Structures are given as C-alpha cells and as structure tokens.
Amino acid sequence: MGEIADGIEAALQATQTRPVPRSPQVRVRYLVRTVDKGSTRATAVRLGCSQRQVERYLAGQAKRPTPRLAAAIEREIRRAWQPRLRQRAVQRAARAGITVETRARFGFTAAGGSTDDPRMRRITEQLPPGTAAQLLAAHQAGADEQRLARILADGLGHAYFRDRGRRADGLDVEISDVDYLNLEL
Numbered sequence: 364m365g366e367i368a369d370g371i372e373a374a375l376q377a378t379q380t381r382p383v384p385r386s387p388q389v390r391v392r393y394l395v396r397t398v399d400k401g402s403t404r405a406t407a408v409r410l411g412c413s414q415r416q417v418e419r420y421l422a423g424q425a426k427r428p429t430p431r432l433a434a435a436i437e438r439e440i441r442r443a444w445q446p447r448l449r450q451r452a453v454q455r456a457a458r459a460g461i462t463v464e465t466r467a468r469f470g471f472t473a474a475g476g477s478t479d480d481p482r483m484r485r486i487t488e489q490l491p492p493g494t495a496a497q498l499l500a501a502h503q504a505g506a507d508e509q510r511l512a513r514i515l516a517d518g519l520g521h522a523y524f525r526d527r528g529r530r531a532d533g534l535d536v537e538i539s540d541v542d543y544l545n546l547e548l
Contacts, residue, residue, distance in 0.1 A: 364467065365511070365541070366541040366544050367508055367511040367541060367544055368502060368508060370465075370493070370545060370546050371498070371499065371511070371546060372441065372504045373545075373546070374452075374461070374546035374547065375449050375453075375548070377548070378445075378449065378451075378548060379444060379449075383440055384440070387420060387427070387428050387436060388420050388421070388423055388425075390440045391406065391420040392420070394406050394409065394436075394439055394443060395417065395421065397443065398439070398443045403418055407497045409439055410435045411431075411432075412432055412435075416432075420495055443466055452548045453496075453500075453503070453548075455548060456495045456496070456499055456543050458492055460492045460495045461489070461495040461498075461499075461548055462486055462488070462490075462547040463487070463489075463490055463518075463519065463544070463546055464485075464486070464545040464546075464547075465485070465542075466484070466485045466542040467483070467486075467540060467541040467542060468481045468482065468484075468540035469486075469516075469538055470482075470536075470537045471482050471520070471524060471535060471536045471537065475490050481537070481539065483540070486519060488519055488523045489522065490518040490519070490522060491518065491521065491522065491527075492526055494514065494518030494521070494522075495516065495518075497514050497518075498511065498515060498518065500512045501514055512538050512539070514531050515538055516536045516537055517536070519536060520534060520536030
C-alpha cells in the first residue's frame with residue numbers, strides 16, 4: 364500500500380476496541396470462520412497459498428508463515444477485524460467529514476504572473492463529508508494510490524486552496540511525494 368492507503372487504514376484501525384489476534388493460527392482461523400464462512404479454499408485464494416497450508420494452520424501443524432504469507436495474513440486480518448466498527452466509522456466520516464494532516468508536495472494551476480511550481484506544504488484541514496465519503500469508498504473498493512491521491516487533492520483543493528469555493532475558482536490541485544498523512548475520523 365501507499366502512504367494514503369496506509370493513513371486511511373491507520374485511521375480505521377484506531378476505531379477498534381479489541382486488539383487483533385497475534386498468532387497466525389488464530390488469525391487464519393478467524394479468516395476461515397468469519398470472512399470466508401468456513402471455506403478453507405476461499406481463504407487460501409485470499410492469502411495466495413495452498414488450501415493444504417490453510418488446513419495446517421487450522422490444525423496447529425504450521426508455526427511460522429513465510430514473510431509473503433505473513434504479510435498477506437496481516438493485511439487480510441486488518442481489513443476484516445471488527446467490521447461493524449469500521450463501517451460505523453466510515454458512516455460517521457461520511458456525515459461529518461474527516462480531518463487530514465499531511466505534509467506533501469502540492470502543485471496547482473496558477474494565475475498569470477504567479478508560480479505553479481510544486482512545493483512541500485504541511486496542511487491540516489477538514490475535508491467535506493462528500494469528499495470523505497468518496498475517499499473512504501474508493502479505499503474500500505481497493506482503489507490504487509493514484510486514485511486516492513486524486514480524490515484527496517480535489518478535497519484539499521476545495522477546502523484549503525479554493526477556501527471552500529470563495530476564491531481561486533477553477534484551480535486544479537495535484538498531490539505527490541506524500542511525506543506523511545494522518546487522518547482523524
């Protein structure tokens with residue numbers, strides 16, 4: 364994942380009330396039972412491993428996953444853990460907006476006589492509910508980092524650069540080189 368997707372994931376994980384299980388066996392068991400409704404085959408496809416390997420984890424025969432498999436288990440358990448809390452957080456953000464704190468390189472189209480060279484800026488801004496809903500929906504749909512950056516740039520362009528529609532009409536903002544991103548739902 365990229366900086367923006369990681370920032371969204373961290374914000375969603377901050378809403379969780381219970382810690383994610385630690386052992387690979389318990390994590391795989393949770394994925395099989397809860398996410399894939401008992402199908403070891405579906406879990407194997409989700410993790411990119413064999414069905415037999417999933418069965419070994421369920422039986423307690425496998426101890427340490429390979430780094431690639433460990434990363435896949437981590438990714439999937441984080442996405443699936445406490446889904447109702449994640450859904451409530453997304454709904455709340457779609458109603459109230461989200462606060463974005465970032466340091467990134469912003470470039471934009473500028474009026475004649477001024478510079479449009481991209482430069483690093485540190486911005487803390489409240490994204491409007493519509494943009495927040497669009498950003499979180501794109502993340503849940505598995506959008507790539509470019510798509511998330513475009514949505515974030517449009518939202519910050521409206522809220523910060525165009526002062527919520529009060530100035531710089533038609534200004535097009537681009538975001539790149541995200542140094543960090545912190546979202547608060």
